[in-house]
Amino acid sequence: MAAGADLPDALRGVMKVFDGFFTLLVAAEQSLAIVRDSFACKPMVVAETADYVAVASEYVALADLPGVDKAQVFEPMPQEIYTWQV
Amino acid sequence: MAGVTAVELSCAELSVREVNTALRGLPDGSAVRITEPRGRHNLAVGLTNRLDITIAGNAGYYIAGLCDGPDVNVEGFVGWSVAENLMSGTVRVRGNASECAGASARGGLIVIDGDASSRAGISLKGGTIAIAGDVGHMSGFMAQAGTILIGGDAADSLGDSLYEAVIYVGGKIRSLGADAQLEELSEEDVRRVTEMAAAAGFSHVSAQDVTKVASAKNLYNFDALKDQRY
Numbered sequence: 513m514a515a516g517a518d519l520p521d522a523l524r525g526v527m528k529v530f531d532g533f534f535t536l537l538v539a540a541e542q543s544l545a546i547v548r549d550s551f552a553c554k555p556m557v558v559a560e561t562a563d564y565v566a567v568a569s570e571y572v573a574l575a576d577l578p579g580v581d582k583a584q585v586f587e588p589m590p591q592e593i594y595t596w597q598v
Numbered sequence: 599m600a601g602v603t604a605v606e607l608s609c610a611e612l613s614v615r616e617v618n619t620a621l622r623g624l625p626d627g628s629a630v631r632i633t634e635p636r637g638r639h640n641l642a643v644g645l646t647n648r649l650d651i652t653i654a655g656n657a658g659y660y661i662a663g664l665c666d667g668p669d670v671n672v673e674g675f676v677g678w679s680v681a682e683n684l685m686s687g688t689v690r691v692r693g694n695a696s697e698c699a700g701a702s703a704r705g706g707l708i709v710i711d712g713d714a715s716s717r718a719g720i721s722l723k724g725g726t727i728a729i730a731g732d733v734g735h736m737s738g739f740m741a742q743a744g745t746i747l748i749g750g751d752a753a754d755s756l757g758d759s760l761y762e763a764v765i766y767v768g769g770k771i772r773s774l775g776a777d778a779q780l781e782e783l784s785e786e787d788v789r790r791v792t793e794m795a796a797a798a799g800f801s802h803v804s805a806q807d808v809t810k811v812a813s814a815k816n817l818y819n820f821d822a823l824k825d826q827r828y
Contacts, residue, residue, distance in 0.1 A: 551716075551736075552697070552715075552716050552734075552735070555677075555678060555696070555697070557677075557696075570637065570639075570658060570659070570677060571637035571656060571658060571675075571677055572636065572637030572638060572639065572658050572677075573637075574637070575636035575637040575656065576636065585656075585675070587696060587697075587715055589734075590716070590735060
């Protein structure tokens with residue numbers, strides 16, 4: 513990213529280098545990104561509302577957030593890069 | 599199963615261990631409502647009594663795992679490994695299920711009204727898993743016996759390294775796993791799918807139109823008598 517790549521580009525580069533199982537949450541100054549390895553062996557769950565994006569390994573950690581009942585709760589797909597801008 | 603008593607157990611007041619201890623102590627035929635689950639793990643596990651259990655909300659990992667008797671109904675979504683190692687009874691999830699739904703189950707009926715994530719039915723050893731929606735990648739991985747019915751689409755590597763389990767898919771299959779193959783539907787297959795869809799309450803599955811996936815048996819190395827040779 514120091515060379516000018518944006519966060520999704522940087523994570524695509526990471527996926528070419530990383531081997532094995534991983535789930536990454538990466539926060540940059542203006543953006544947030546998540547990605548899982550191709551097997552999606554490590555758990556991750558996302559709760560997204562108009563007000564916030566919350567990420568955890570288990571829903572139980574999100575269950576008491578305000579408005580989570582109306583949040584879109586989903587598991588990221590393997591090898592798919594999800595990004596949000598601040 | 600019609601309940602003769604109505605019991606409410608609140609996860610806001612009881613620990614998971616206390617909920618499961620209370621469930622174990624109930625007589626057969628009891629109807630139980632577990633309220634405010636809020637993603638808690640291990641609810642209604644290891645039960646052998648014939649209860650009618652409703653979990654009123656979203657729940658966590660291993661819901662109804664290791665059970666041999668009760669019927670469990672989850673009014674929400676569940677985390678990893680719902681109904682893992684199920685022996686008998688019915689587990690129904692009204693929402694989506696996370697990874698490994700029905701892992702290593704040996705019997706019973708598992709119904710997911712929504713989608714199931716990756717590795718649904720991994721190492722299945724018996725019983726039936728019926729998923730109304732889609733399944734994630736590597737579903738049916740190394741499944742040894744039993745049946746998986748998928749009403750929607752299957753992601754990559756469906757049925758990788760299958761043994762005797764059979765998978766029926768109502769929608770599209772993105773790709774088959776190693777040693778999985780498509781097979782012609784027989785009249786017996788149509789009858790089985792019709793029965794499963796009826797048991798699961800799936801009106802959107804047309805038994806004549808599903809795709810059957812079974813083992814090609816090129817990687818099939820399972821010899822039950824091998825220990826006798828030592």
